[in-house]
Amino acid sequence: MxxxxxxxxxxxxxxxxxxxxxxxxxxxxxxxxxxxxxxxxxxxxxxxxAEATQRVAVFAFEIQHGDLVQGAPDHRTAEEKRLIMISERLREHLAASGLSMVDIGPVAEKAAATNLRSCSACADGWAQELGADYAITGVVNKVSELILSMNVRVHDAATATPLTSAAVDFRGNTDESWRRAIDYLYKNLLWPRLEKLKK
Structure with missing residues (x-):
C-alpha cells in the first residue's frame, strides 16, 4: 500500500x-x-x-663644561635648548614604553637651582614627594665642540638606592648629534636595563 x-x-x-x-x-x-x-x-x-604602572620623575638634564678654549664660540644658549630637548625626548621614550611620567613642575625651580650631579639624594627626595617610584637624572659632559658624552642615572625614589645607569659618547655639538645620542642611549642601553629591573 x-x-x-x-x-x-x-x-x-x-x-x-x-x-x-x-x-x-x-x-x-x-x-x-x-x-x-x-x-x-x-x-x-x-x-x-592589577599591576600598577611605575611612576617616573625625569629631572632636566644638566651640562658640565670642560676648560673653554680661548676664542672658542659660546654655544650656551643653544645648549640650554638642547638640554630641554633631550629631557623631553627621554620622557617621551619612557612614556611610550608604558611608564607613567610624574610632573616635576612643583619642584622644577628648586631642582634647577641645585647641582643634581653632586646631590642625587635631592632628586630622590623630590621624586618621592611627587609620588614617583624612580628618580632619573642626566648630564651632558662637554669636553669640546667635537667630544661630548651623555649620562643617565636611575635611583629608587623611596630608598635613594642607585638602580642602573647608562652612558654614551658622541661627536658634534649639534641638535642632531644630541638627538641621536639620547635615542641610542635609551633604545640600546637604558631601556633594556630598566626592563630587567621590572622582572
Missing amino acids: PHDVGRPRSVQPVRENGADMNVTRLFQITKPVRSILCAVVCAILSHFP
Whole structure:
C-alpha cells in the first residue's frame, strides 16, 4: 500500500527513559551552583590587584663644561635648548614604553637651582614627594665642540638606592648629534636595563 505523502504528520519527540526531563532538572540544579562559583572566583580575583604602572620623575638634564678654549664660540644658549630637548625626548621614550611620567613642575625651580650631579639624594627626595617610584637624572659632559658624552642615572625614589645607569659618547655639538645620542642611549642601553629591573 503506497505511503500517504499528501499530508504531513506531526512527529512526537522520542523520549528515552525521561532523558530530556533529567537534563532540564540538571540545568535547574547547576544554575545556582554556577552563580556561587562565579561569586567565589570574583572574590578571589579581587585580592589580586592589577599591576600598577611605575611612576617616573625625569629631572632636566644638566651640562658640565670642560676648560673653554680661548676664542672658542659660546654655544650656551643653544645648549640650554638642547638640554630641554633631550629631557623631553627621554620622557617621551619612557612614556611610550608604558611608564607613567610624574610632573616635576612643583619642584622644577628648586631642582634647577641645585647641582643634581653632586646631590642625587635631592632628586630622590623630590621624586618621592611627587609620588614617583624612580628618580632619573642626566648630564651632558662637554669636553669640546667635537667630544661630548651623555649620562643617565636611575635611583629608587623611596630608598635613594642607585638602580642602573647608562652612558654614551658622541661627536658634534649639534641638535642632531644630541638627538641621536639620547635615542641610542635609551633604545640600546637604558631601556633594556630598566626592563630587567621590572622582572
